[in-house]
């Protein structure tokens with residue numbers, strides 16, 4: 001009897017042991033992180049969402065143009081009133097943004113918060129970072145996509161006199177020079193017709209700036225030489241080409257820890273891995289934040305509260321609608337790339353979010369985050385219309401716990417652009 005019992009019990013015991021073993025393994029895999037299976041799942045999901053090795057999206061630049069472009073990027077001579085440069089708002093310290101909710105242009109002083117208090121002209125949008133803006137396929141620039149490459153060439157406010165039909169960055173760098181409040185003072189010295197920001201007034205500003213450069217005994221010959229023309233033959237396009245070459249080279253994304261993980265066997269911590277799996281999984285972030293720079297470059301209405309005066313005034317920014325006048329584009333903005341995003345706060349087109357945690361909460365559960373007190377009737381109508389558009393989307397993410405949100409933030413930190421060599 002005893003023997004019989006023993007023999008039938010021991011196979012049972014082994015089965016139980018094996019089962020316990022399997023569940024312990026599963027627990028280990030799901031809680032402690034970096035099983036090869038989970039790592040492989042994240043690599044596969046990233047590649048499926050269009051992440052490619054960074055070498056594949058680089059575009060070569062001319063070192064002479066890059067060198068002089070670096071000088072121009074810092075030069076206040078290139079602002080109509082001589083008091084701002086590109087680097088006034090695109091600062092290394094803030095990963096090529098400025099650390100402010102809305103940019104402060106002409107008439108401002110200092111950097112960061114000091115600039116905010118200096119009483120300069122406010123540009124009613126959050127400064128965008130420049131990482132990857134010169135890479136292959138980066139066809140849509142600015143929050144509202146006012147520069148966009150299509151099959152029929154580049155669409156911009158230059159209409160048929162667009163400076164290039166195949167390099168959106170080259171067209172984009174033409175704009176800051178003629179933006180009132182950004183690099184042109186609104187009231188003093190700017191005649192009525194310059195205020196229109198149309199093609200003719202832009203041409204007038206370009207010719208003033210070009211002449212200034214021609215007359216500068218150092219910059220004139222240097223830019224002419226880099227562009228292989230005489231100083232007399234210098235045109236604004238040579239200045240723009242130099243600045244574009246500098247941005248393309250200096251802000252090219254050569255390395256991030258995440259790309260290293262996907263393509264070169266680099267490591268992520270358990271929390272970063274967890275965050276990545278949520279980003280590409282139930283968070284549904286990758287339905288819009290796709291590709292190597294984590295943007296589909298398309299337009300979506302998001303439930304982010306508008307802050308500040310707004311592009312359309314009195315706390316309103318119609319976003320993409322300002323470019324297309326198509327009502328289905330109301331409140332839509334281009335999905336921002338997420339390279340170095342952990343360093344470019346505050347976030348969103350109006351700089352209304354001061355932590356990445358809040359950005360994610362607002363993506364997930366906008367109604368719970370909404371507080372209409374202190375908003376005017378017009379603003380409340382606007383806010384609710386924006387929320388309604390978002391709730392309409394197919395891409396609504398699943399709710400995430402506080403811990404899951406923290407993991408996603410850790411994952412976003414792996415996207416910081418680093419130097420080419422580890």
Ligand code: HEC
Pocket residue numbers: 073084085086087088089090103104105106123125126127128129130133140141142143144172173176177181182183243
């Ligand atoms: C007063 C601050 C300010 C100055 C000066 C400035 N920028 Fe910007 N930059 C911004 C803001 C704000 C945006 C976003 C504007 C928008 O999309 O409506 C931006 C966006 C851009 C973009 C588009 C990036 C993208 O993701 O599409 C490029 C390119 C750019 N700036 C280049 C330049 C260059 C080149 C200069 C100098 C000629 C310059 N900027 C000067 C504030 C500034």
Ligand code: HEC
Pocket residue numbers: 279283284285286287288289299300301302304333334335336337338341344346347348349350356359360363393395396397408
């Ligand atoms: C339906 C498309 C869509 C989905 C899904 C989505 N985003 Fe976004 N995201 C956007 C757009 C569009 C903006 C900019 C909107 C604005 O400024 O008004 C944005 C802004 C952001 C920003 C701020 C970036 C900056 O430079 O200001 C972060 C960070 C971000 N998203 C992360 C995420 C994460 C994490 C998820 C997943 C939980 C996610 N997004 C899901 C479209 C999307």
